[in-house]
Amino acid sequence: MKKGYRELLDEANAEIEVVSPEEAAGLLEDEGTIFVDLRDPREVERDGRIPGAEHVTRGMLEFWIDPESPYHKPFFASGKSFVFFCAGGWRSALATKTAQDMGLSPVKHILGGYTAWKAAGLPVEPGDKKK
Numbered sequence: 001m002k003k004g005y006r007e008l009l010d011e012a013n014a015e016i017e018v019v020s021p022e023e024a025a026g027l028l029e030d031e032g033t034i035f036v037d038l039r040d041p042r043e044v045e046r047d048g049r050i051p052g053a054e055h056v057t058r059g060m061l062e063f064w065i066d067p068e069s070p071y072h073k074p075f076f077a078s079g080k081s082f083v084f085f086c087a088g089g090w091r092s093a094l095a096t097k098t099a100q101d102m103g104l105s106p107v108k109h110i111l112g113g114y115t116a117w118k119a120a121g122l123p124v125e126p127g128d129k130k131k
């Protein structure tokens with residue numbers, strides 16, 4: 001490998017902001033913060049979701065963020081703060097770095113992801129339930 005996943009994660013983590021699940025939970029009711037769930041749809045269905053989180057497949061992330069893209073999602077241009085998460089914090093670290101490089105700001109991600117969120121006993125809802 002020219003650059004393996006560990007190096008990519010190290011590079012990302014050196015540049016992005018990380019929050020604990022508990023810190024992130026303090027933002028859940030904040031109207032100025034949007035939670036972005038980067039897990040695959042099957043993971044969301046199987047494991048549940050953080051209430052109110054927008055679901056964004058990682059494959060579409062750049063296209064949903066960029067206002068010039070035909071796939072742009074207006075919530076990314078809302079001027080709000082963003083809290084990214086995945087299952088364990090790896091995908092969200094890379095996605096947060098990408099979003100930050102694109103100019104999305106402020107954006108941070110949850111240390112340990114949804115797994116840590118759930119383990120901390122923080123609010124979840126069934127994945128098949130629409131928010």
Ligand SMILES: O=S(=O)([O-])[S-]
Pocket residue numbers: 086087088089090091092113
């Ligand atoms: O969700 S993940 O951290 O396993 S990529």
